[in-house]
Amino acid sequence: MRDTAAYLELQQESGLSASGLRYSAGRAALINGLSLNLPETGIHCLIGPNGAGKSLALRILHGLLTPNAGEVRWRGAPLAASDRVAQAMVFQKPVLLRRSVEANVDFVLKSRRTVDPAFRDTLLKRVGLAGRNKQPARLLSGGEQQRLALARALAIRPRVLFLDEPTASLDPASARLIEDILSEERHHGTLCVLVTHDVGQARRLADSVAFVADGRIAEHSTTDRFFHAPCSAEARAYLSNLMVL
Amino acid sequence: MQSISEALGLAFALVFSADPDLYEIVGLSLYVSLTATVLACAFGLPLGALLATTRFPGRGAALVVVNALMGLPPVVVGLFVYLYLSRSGPLGFLGLLYTPSAMIIAQTLLITPIVAALSRQVLEDLDSEYAEQFRSFAISRAQRIQALVWDGRYALLTVALAGFGRAVAEVGAVIIVGGNIDHLTRVMTTAIALETSKGELALALALGIVLMTLALIVNAMVYSVRATATRAAYA
Numbered sequence: 001m002r003d004t005a006a007y008l009e010l011q012q013e014s015g016l017s018a019s020g021l022r023y024s025a026g027r028a029a030l031i032n033g034l035s036l037n038l039p040e041t042g043i044h045c046l047i048g049p050n051g052a053g054k055s056l057a058l059r060i061l062h063g064l065l066t067p068n069a070g071e072v073r074w075r076g077a078p079l080a081a082s083d084r085v086a087q088a089m090v091f092q093k094p095v096l097l098r099r100s101v102e103a104n105v106d107f108v109l110k111s112r113r114t115v116d117p118a119f120r121d122t123l124l125k126r127v128g129l130a131g132r133n134k135q136p137a138r139l140l141s142g143g144e145q146q147r148l149a150l151a152r153a154l155a156i157r158p159r160v161l162f163l164d165e166p167t168a169s170l171d172p173a174s175a176r177l178i179e180d181i182l183s184e185e186r187h188h189g190t191l192c193v194l195v196t197h198d199v200g201q202a203r204r205l206a207d208s209v210a211f212v213a214d215g216r217i218a219e220h221s222t223t224d225r226f227f228h229a230p231c232s233a234e235a236r237a238y239l240s241n242l243m244v245l
Numbered sequence: 246m247q248s249i250s251e252a253l254g255l256a257f258a259l260v261f262s263a264d265p266d267l268y269e270i271v272g273l274s275l276y277v278s279l280t281a282t283v284l285a286c287a288f289g290l291p292l293g294a295l296l297a298t299t300r301f302p303g304r305g306a307a308l309v310v311v312n313a314l315m316g317l318p319p320v321v322v323g324l325f326v327y328l329y330l331s332r333s334g335p336l337g338f339l340g341l342l343y344t345p346s347a348m349i350i351a352q353t354l355l356i357t358p359i360v361a362a363l364s365r366q367v368l369e370d371l372d373s374e375y376a377e378q379f380r381s382f383a384i385s386r387a388q389r390i391q392a393l394v395w396d397g398r399y400a401l402l403t404v405a406l407a408g409f410g411r412a413v414a415e416v417g418a419v420i421i422v423g424g425n426i427d428h429l430t431r432v433m434t435t436a437i438a439l440e441t442s443k444g445e446l447a448l449a450l451a452l453g454i455v456l457m458t459l460a461l462i463v464n465a466m467v468y469s470v471r472a473t474a475t476r477a478a479y480a
Binding site: 062063064081084085087088089091095097098099107108110111136137138139156162 | 374375377378380381382383384385388392396477478479
């Protein structure tokens with residue numbers, strides 16, 4: 001179990017930080033004063049019930065959505081275009097181009113003017129798609145498509161990798177492969193921000209867990225602390241429901 | 246006036262005997278309509294891509310105008326081009342009236358809105374699918390449009406086909422600016438109109454058969470390409 005010092009340190013980390021984020025759709029406040037501090041590396045999970053605002057928060061942190069209020073910062077400075085170029089996101093439902101497997105990766109490499117067939121092949125091998133270069137991407141299975149989406153995201157060598165339930169609806173082997181790759185990325189110094197409903201996955205992977213409820217962070221703790229001694233009533237209720245199930 | 250069966254027999258004889266007059270008309274029709282289609286794609290595709298990927302004040306009005314222009318009456322286009330190309334018109338000095346070039350200009354004006362409006366729809370649908378992923382990768386606008394056009398190429402082929410179909414079947418504009426001059430500006434549709442009015446049904450029917458056959462061949466080719474692409478999940 002991580003100690004209190006580690007927990008306090010976590011609250012002061014400032015790799016990726018958000019303060020006072022608000023996002024509304026019509027009169028409904030979907031993100032309601034969300035603040036979060038994440039270090040520059042590691043795997044950090046956003047968990048919480050459906051409709052809590054996890055995916056929305058992820059999109060705001062990544063810069064896909066502009067909040068009505070609040071700010072996202074990287075290393076203490078407002079998120080710049082150069083920071084965005086070093087970020088990638090893997091969506092729950094992979095969006096693949098109508099091209100071959102290798103052309104999907106090459107598209108991203110070309111956008112960074114770094115076409116490198118050897119690097120591309122290494123990535124494909126890493127996600128278990130070696131030798132499938134010429135296959136139409138959209139004819140891959142769901143798990144393979146998600147792994148290709150991950151390879152494409154890794155192609156830009158991201159400093160920050162956002163993942164929105166990347167293993168939802170995948171078989172255990174595919175999910176395991178993605179988890180292994182995320183663990184490797186942690187060792188490479190990448191910050192991975194992962195939205196998941198899989199509590200087991202959060203336990204296995206995460207350095208910290210942020211619990212999202214009603215569009216705000218109800219609790220942000222080290223993983224051990226969160227699962228053994230959650231301090232917010234919302235997290236305790238959420239975890240107790242899981243135990244009943 | 247020939248009976249329909251007699252005219253049909255003569256028509257097939259003309260087609261299979263490779264009648265030089267018939268094939269001259271067919272050749273000119275293809276030249277004019279294919280050139281107009283290429284030009285309309287050159288203008289219409291970028292316009293469609295721009296409308297699909299850009300948000301600007303008045304975009305809604307621009308879409309309404311482009312969509313409305315799809316139903317542009319050919320005779321109005323013919324009249325408009327005639328006024329510009331006639332000797333007293335602003336472009337009269339070019340001496341293009343009653344030439345295939347004038348017909349190409351008229352057909353290009355007629356089908357450019359079709360290509361623009363349909364390609365806008367194709368590319369906008371694709372863009373809505375790719376948009377979030379492209380923003381995530383911080384893809385530039387040029388790269389985005391390039392990717393949309395490439396990934397939408399099979400659907401855009403159908404758009405070009407729709408433009409060609411409209412061009413090759415068009416009669417009102419080309420008869421005004423081309424004049425239906427034998428061995429110079431006579432195309433299939435104008436020839437059919439003329440021969441029918443003269444009661445020469447054989448040539449009119451022969452041209453009709455060629456026109457229909459051409460339409461079938463082009464459609465079959467595009468269908469085949471799209472079917473292949475769909476099987477590979479590229480369409």
